[in-house]
Amino acid sequence: MQPRNMSMSGVVDLAAVKAAQEAKAKAEQARAEAARQGGGPGAVSPADLVIDVDEAGFDRDVLQRSTEVPVVIDFWAEWCQPCKQLSPVLERLAVEYAGRFLLAKIDVDANQMLMQQFGVQGIPAVFAVVAGQALPLFQGAAGEEQIRQTLDQLVQVAEERFGLTGLVVDPEAEPGDRTAPEIPVGPYDALLEAAVQALDAGDLAGAVQAYKNVLSDDPGNPEAKLGLAQAELLQRVEGLDPQRVRQEAASAPSDVAAQIAAADLDLVGGHVEDAFGRLIDTVRRTAGDDRDTVRLRMLELFEVVGAEDPRVATARRALARALF
Helix, strand or coil: CCCCCCCCCCCCCCCCCCCHHHHHHHHHHHHHHHHHCCCCCCCECHHHHEEECCCCCHHHHHHHHHHCCCEEEEEECCCCHHHHHHHHHHHHHHHHCCCCCEEEEEECCCCHHHHHHCCCCCCCEEEEEECCEEEEEEECCCCHHHHHHHHHHHHHHHHHHHCCCCCCECCCCCCCCCCCCCCCCCCCHHHHHHHHHHHHCCCHHHHHHHHHHHHHHCCCCHHHHHHHHHHHHHHHHCCCCHHHHHHHHHHCCCCHHHHHHHHHHHHHCCCHHHHHHHHHHHHHHCCHHHHHHHHHHHHHHHHHHCCCCHHHHHHHHHHHHHHC
């Protein structure tokens, strides 16, 4: 089988990732500082760059990890002879690239659902997930030079569009002994308090700006990211006529703008599953730019609800099935 789908040209920007260029600079500084200190918090051992993944751990080990490092997925099986040639190359390159990507190995015999969700027609098949977005890399046997070119493109896209510079590798670290990275400490209490006060006063524009001020200096600040997502959601629904929005959505199931507005209202009203279900149905009915617009709004709503919420994990799987 000849390799195919080696192009990365289909990757698009992810609106939910704020200030990608600033994030890239911050991540590079943190990576360089950690390397100077011999790894530091958050460093992984070379052995941790190749992991076995199953359906139960997919959200944690692939989707969540893809927000900090590109995850390359190797679909394989014990009986597959080409897999036995390709997998060792990918494993060696994962170590050589020193944390620029994480290799996740999925045994298709034990994980049929994941194989179906990704639309795998034959193995070996290699995909990538970047910031929650899946894309095919190649299927079948491929030469090392082609693989390197594809990985280089993947790393470049992850850095330039998503601000991801990968993991810090510490050769002295014990496998699996990864501590949580330190959260940057800055004089943000006053800015965050100002944002909360603006929200309480109904000044949504002021709240949005206050959160953006924090993120301009610390793009990974979790409180500011969550606050900004919530404030922008409230800003979008401000002044909407709920009855009119829902009537328009009901009469035009394929109208992207109508469905997105209704989903925003669903979420503000606490109907999380309804909001996610509405957008997933719209993804199934649309294509091209319209579909991508809906997908991006879903990712923004995931930010509002929070990655740890089980409803987000369920919706991520449903979105993957709808897309692939």
